[in-house]
Amino acid sequence: MTKARELFDRGLAELRDRILELGTMVETAISQAFRALREQDREIARQVIAGDEQINARRYDVEERCLRLIATQQPTARDLRAIVAAIHIVTELERIGDYASGIAELAIRLAGQPFLKPLIDLPRMAQIDQEMVCASLEAYLAYDPELAFNTARRDAEIDQLDDQIYRELLTYMLDDPQTIPRATYLLWVSHKLERIADRVTNICERVVFMTTGEVKEFEF
Numbered sequence: 001m002t003k004a005r006e007l008f009d010r011g012l013a014e015l016r017d018r019i020l021e022l023g024t025m026v027e028t029a030i031s032q033a034f035r036a037l038r039e040q041d042r043e044i045a046r047q048v049i050a051g052d053e054q055i056n057a058r059r060y061d062v063e064e065r066c067l068r069l070i071a072t073q074q075p076t077a078r079d080l081r082a083i084v085a086a087i088h089i090v091t092e093l094e095r096i097g098d099y100a101s102g103i104a105e106l107a108i109r110l111a112g113q114p115f116l117k118p119l120i121d122l123p124r125m126a127q128i129d130q131e132m133v134c135a136s137l138e139a140y141l142a143y144d145p146e147l148a149f150n151t152a153r154r155d156a157e158i159d160q161l162d163d164q165i166y167r168e169l170l171t172y173m174l175d176d177p178q179t180i181p182r183a184t185y186l187l188w189v190s191h192k193l194e195r196i197a198d199r200v201t202n203i204c205e206r207v208v209f210m211t212t213g214e215v216k217e218f219e220f
Contacts, residue, residue: 026100048104052098056097066084070083113182136152140207149204
């Protein structure tokens with residue numbers, strides 16, 4: 001193995017480590033944002049919002065490393081796909097972090113107000129989102145397109161729960177207009193959780209591109 005190849009492989013390994021760290025940060029942000037909502041804890045919510053800057057900084061760090069590898073190592077074919085996929089993946093992860101921060105902001109708005117009903121479906125959505133983030137990164141690290149595909153399929157579970165929450169909250173708003181502000185905030189939470197799953201699906205599509213060279217949009 002040449003010195004140049006050793007340097008390139010080391011650079012790719014560092015990219016994977018950084019992406020995994022970013023994924024962990026994002027998964028934690030989702031968990032903590034929803035904890036802030038469930039426990040109506042403004043301080044935890046503020047911590048999530050403040051932590052979004054670190055997520056943003058990590059994304060830009062990975063992007064710079066990717067560009068440096070392209071400029072200095074002149075990768076070809078499979079290696080270039082890995083770098084391009086990395087750029088897209090960190091962009092999606094950063095956006096997921098934005099959604100987590102948005103949930104935290106909604107948690108602050110809802111703090112101190114009684115929930116319309118016990119939270120059942122929203123926690124399930126948050127849990128599935130976290131599992132999807134974790135599995136998509138496992139697929140990325142293992143170069144596993146099948147795992148990526150199966151992970152993306154879970155977006156259908158999220159969509160179903162989102163529709164169910166919408167119908168239920170709409171009923172509350174129609175029955176009692178005074179519930180509209182609280183119900184609207186919960187609808188926004190549901191929407192952000194649904195968008196997180198969409199972003200994970202994008203990550204999974206990039207894993208397939210990285211491993212097979214096929215640009216494919218999943219349809220379920």
